[in-house]
Amino acid sequence: MQDPALAAAFAQCKAIHRKYDPSFYAGCLMLPPAKRPYIDALYAHARMLDQIVDDPNVPDVDEKSARLDERIAAYELALEQGDSTDPILKAAAYTARTWDVPLEHFRAFTDTMRSDLTVTDYATYNDLLDYMYGAAALLGLQLIPILGPLDPSASERSIAVGHALQLTNILRDIDEDLGRGRLYLPQEDMARFGVSRADFEARQMTDGIRALLKFEAERARVYYAEAHAAIDLLHPSSRECVGTALTLYAGILDSLEQADYQVFGVRHGFSKAKALRIAAPAYVRARRSWRA
16 A cells, blocks of 8 residues: 555545445445455446446447456456556455455456346346346455455355345336336236336336335345344454445335335435434444454
């Protein structure tokens, strides 16, 4: 971190993390300051891949796939050489080398990102689970070495964290994802509640859509309970980080429920004031764990 170019690279990652995922960023403020930049770097790196896939200015799937290939190759080269002229890759490669983040986790994660280029529906919930594992749980597994597992089972148990956050994102972003041609809710669940893709594309709330979203939100709540139960498997200095992120993300579900599951034309989440009321005491507790 004494290298000015490396410090600047991590600062850029921090800005990306804070801008695009304030709930997770706030949770990461509970980590000891020396660990936060590494989380910022892995998040920013994943975000850059996501932006390639979702770039509205590049409608051609083959071009997006080529850009994704280029980014993946550049990262693997940065890992091999231990450096890059791209600041995000520079910070991400430094992080992966420092914490021995497995390359296979990154490759599996990018395979899932690539699926968003062509897959627009999921037939079953098991199909969606495979996607959520690749899109979120695998990112969580990349973070585990930094968070400090106290037990070998911490990695497997942490999968519930990824599933909780990703399913929450899916529910929050239904309207936005429809604009990209995607609907992540399983077709088998839609059929169960008598809902079709056309009903969602009409962007009019119905009793069937409301019942379906309530059903999926309750599924997410189960993952949150499992995720909270796994927190004690992490180093004490990391527990407030994960706990706060879970609490803030669960607040998105609270907002959704309070709005009677209205997802069209609404962006659910916490106000900054409410987030601060949650984060401030958690930060005090976190500082105590750092000293301990």
